[in-house]
Amino acid sequence: MKAFEATQLYFDRAAARLELSDNMRKLLLTPKREVQVQIPVEMDDGRLETFIGYRVQHDDSRGPMKGGLRYHHDVDLDEVRALAALMTWKTAVVDLPYGGAKGGIAIDPRKLSLKELERITRKFIDQIHDVIGPDTDIPAPDMGTGSREMAWMRNQWEKYHGFNPAVFTGKPVELYGAEGREEATGRGVGILAYKLLGHLGRKPQNTKVALQGFGNVGSHAAKFLYESEYKVVAVSDHTAAYYNPDGIDISKLLKFTLSNKGLLAGFNEAERISGDELLELPVDLLIPAALGGVITAKNATRIKAPLIIEAANAPVDPEADQILHERGVTLLPDILANAGGVTVSYFEWVQNRQFYKWGLNRVRQELDRVLSQAFESVWHEAKIQECSLRTAAYIIAIRRVQTATLLSGHG
Numbered sequence: 001m002k003a004f005e006a007t008q009l010y011f012d013r014a015a016a017r018l019e020l021s022d023n024m025r026k027l028l029l030t031p032k033r034e035v036q037v038q039i040p041v042e043m044d045d046g047r048l049e050t051f052i053g054y055r056v057q058h059d060d061s062r063g064p065m066k067g068g069l070r071y072h073h074d075v076d077l078d079e080v081r082a083l084a085a086l087m088t089w090k091t092a093v094v095d096l097p098y099g100g101a102k103g104g105i106a107i108d109p110r111k112l113s114l115k116e117l118e119r120i121t122r123k124f125i126d127q128i129h130d131v132i133g134p135d136t137d138i139p140a141p142d143m144g145t146g147s148r149e150m151a152w153m154r155n156q157w158e159k160y161h162g163f164n165p166a167v168f169t170g171k172p173v174e175l176y177g178a179e180g181r182e183e184a185t186g187r188g189v190g191i192l193a194y195k196l197l198g199h200l201g202r203k204p205q206n207t208k209v210a211l212q213g214f215g216n217v218g219s220h221a222a223k224f225l226y227e228s229e230y231k232v233v234a235v236s237d238h239t240a241a242y243y244n245p246d247g248i249d250i251s252k253l254l255k256f257t258l259s260n261k262g263l264l265a266g267f268n269e270a271e272r273i274s275g276d277e278l279l280e281l282p283v284d285l286l287i288p289a290a291l292g293g294v295i296t297a298k299n300a301t302r303i304k305a306p307l308i309i310e311a312a313n314a315p316v317d318p319e320a321d322q323i324l325h326e327r328g329v330t331l332l333p334d335i336l337a338n339a340g341g342v343t344v345s346y347f348e349w350v351q352n353r354q355f356y357k358w359g360l361n362r363v364r365q366e367l368d369r370v371l372s373q374a375f376e377s378v379w380h381e382a383k384i385q386e387c388s389l390r391t392a393a394y395i396i397a398i399r400r401v402q403t404a405t406l407l408s409g410h411g
């Protein structure tokens, strides 16, 4: 199933309970603007290559649009459109004053030199600088991008529009970035895991976790969970997957990856397994933190974990979601589970606009407060509606976006 069709299905399940009119459904599902650009760039060997970049702005009824920029070879318009819509529901479910957007370039950053990557990044901003801005659309990191790319992008954007660090979030701390943004998504996953377990009467010490993806989100989630005494028994990236039923020493693993270009392959304190096997391990909690569409109707019946936290965007497709729900699996959906990142992006934007810097403790405390409040409201809605946590999260989000749309009128 295509990515946008999948997000539409999740939307429809909640919209039916809200008895949304056909007109309102159409209005809320239609992206406001879709930008696709050609990025011609001279490579190090003198060849000219053309890449394709996207920015989809889904909805701005609750505020400026917000969402990451992804660098990955699978990026296409359908995926970006789906991810932009997810951002609208995500910012609404945690009640940030934003709408949703997403973008990216279809490239494999690992295959490019640093100079090529910087040239592509700057050329991309040359093409989209006039549709983004601190009051309209504020990009941030996603898969394949981080603070380095945000610094280049801000520098390029300011060549056209002048000084304004609030145009991008997830910047280096030394260049108006927020303390705690880098860890925020993974830390948020950890905070929400703790809340979920608490509501189910389970203890971290008795919880075996398998984690797919060990990039920004996966590695910070692993660190937080390990420090909170969960037993992280399996981890993977695209180079390798490892399993140790007695628990992996995550502090050792983090040290190992530091000296191994951030990659897992070569770690020898756990058994090597396949990436597919990791998803089907007998664990208590499964956390997909890499790509979308990794749990489908094909493998959903073989998933043994009774709990799933979607740290990645859209890792479970709607058919699999239905199968898991019928099997009694409790699933915390992406639009809440990984909202820690955009929440601290919001704190960064607020600090940039006020020229005032918060300390790490304040960021962490506020993150905990925002996510805990959102979790409680989703949990409560699911009880009232007798529905899954995903449908409950969508109900809250759609209700907020619908209200803002109606209050603004149609002028």
Ligand SMILES: NC(=O)C1=CN([C@@H]2O[C@H](COP(=O)(O)OP(=O)(O)OC[C@H]3O[C@@H](n4cnc5c(N)ncnc54)[C@H](OP(=O)(O)O)[C@@H]3O)[C@@H](O)[C@H]2O)C=CC1
Binding pocket: 141, 142, 143, 144, 145, 185, 212, 213, 214, 215, 216, 217, 218, 236, 237, 238, 239, 262, 263, 275, 289, 290, 291, 292, 311, 312, 313, 338, 339, 341, 342
């Ligand atoms: N960064 C953020 O703040 C946010 C990210 N997200 C979502 O979280 C997910 C991960 O993003 P992020 O951590 O930032 O991205 P990164 O690029 O930092 O890391 C991605 C990770 O996924 C791994 N990966 C890629 N392909 C596979 C595969 N086939 N099997 C196993 N692992 C694989 C990568 O491995 P390798 O390094 O070997 O390529 C890497 O460890 C995405 O879905 C993203 O949209 C959601 C909210 C915010």
Ligand SMILES: O=C(O)CCC(=O)C(=O)O
Binding pocket: 066, 067, 068, 069, 090, 138, 139, 140, 141, 142, 169, 170, 313, 338, 339, 341, 342, 343, 345
């Ligand atoms: O930090 C942000 O603004 C957006 C992060 C993002 O792309 C996401 O939550 O999927």
